[in-house]
Amino acid sequence: MNNQNIIEKVSVPYAEALLELAQTSNLLLEAGQDLLFISDTLSNSKDLQTFLANPLINVLAKKNLLNELFKSRINNFILNFLLVLVDRRRISLLIIIINKYLELSYRLESTTIAELSTTVALNEDQQNSLIQKIKVITNSKNVKLVTNIDSNLIGGFIIKIGSKVIDASLAGKLKKMSFYLNTN
Structure with missing residues (x-):
């Protein structure tokens, strides 16, 4: 079993526990x-x-920093969760736990996550049109569009x-053409 699988196996129970806590507290949206x-x-x-992530830094120093950064900005139960992660020496897995939590909460809400890579940012109308088409294709109620800009795509x-x-990228079409030309 590789290191990434171990990290995911450790992260999932924390994400599930946080999701359950958010559901029972009726704070699913706010927690997200x-x-x-x-x-x-x-x-x-x-x-x-x-x-x-540094294991040599004192637990109390990490807790103080998290309190200072987030105390007035996030819900108390999320802050307490962060402090529990520090106590259990799992705070280095925070980003992975957050991603697992979001994945689980989106699945719970029947939300499909679509990752869009494009050369230029889409305007709001284009995004809405794309979301509507993805809803039809996936038969989902909700679609979360995660956009990242990739200049290597050339276009599309x-x-x-x-x-x-x-x-539907120009780079992808060029690869297909190259593959087709090389096989004939």
């Missing part, structure tokens, strides 16, 4: 928003990630929905 805020904060600060876009990939 708080976790997205925490994830954005971590993504924007490599120093914070390094600080939290790639959509990943679970294990399905829709490649």
Whole structure:
């Protein structure tokens, strides 16, 4: 079993426990928003990630920093969850736990996650049109569109929905043409 599988197996029970707590407290939406805020904060600060992941740094110092950063910005039960992760020395898995939580909550709400890679950002009308088409294709009630800009695509876009990939990029078409020409 590789390291990534072990990390995922350790992270899932924490995400499930947090989801159950959010459901029983009727704070599913608020918990998701708080976790997205925490994830954005971590993504924007490599120093914070390094600080939290460092096993040599005192637990109390990590707790104080988390309290200082998030006390007035997130719900208390989410903050308490972060402090429990620090106590159990699992805070380094926070981003993975957040991603698992979001995946589980989206599944609970029948939300399909579609990853869109494109060369330029889509405007709101284009995004809404794409979301409506994905709803029809996947027969879902809700679609969460995760967009990232990839200049290597040259033009067009790639959509990943679970294990399905829709490649409408210029780079993808060029690869297909190259493959076809090389086989003949």
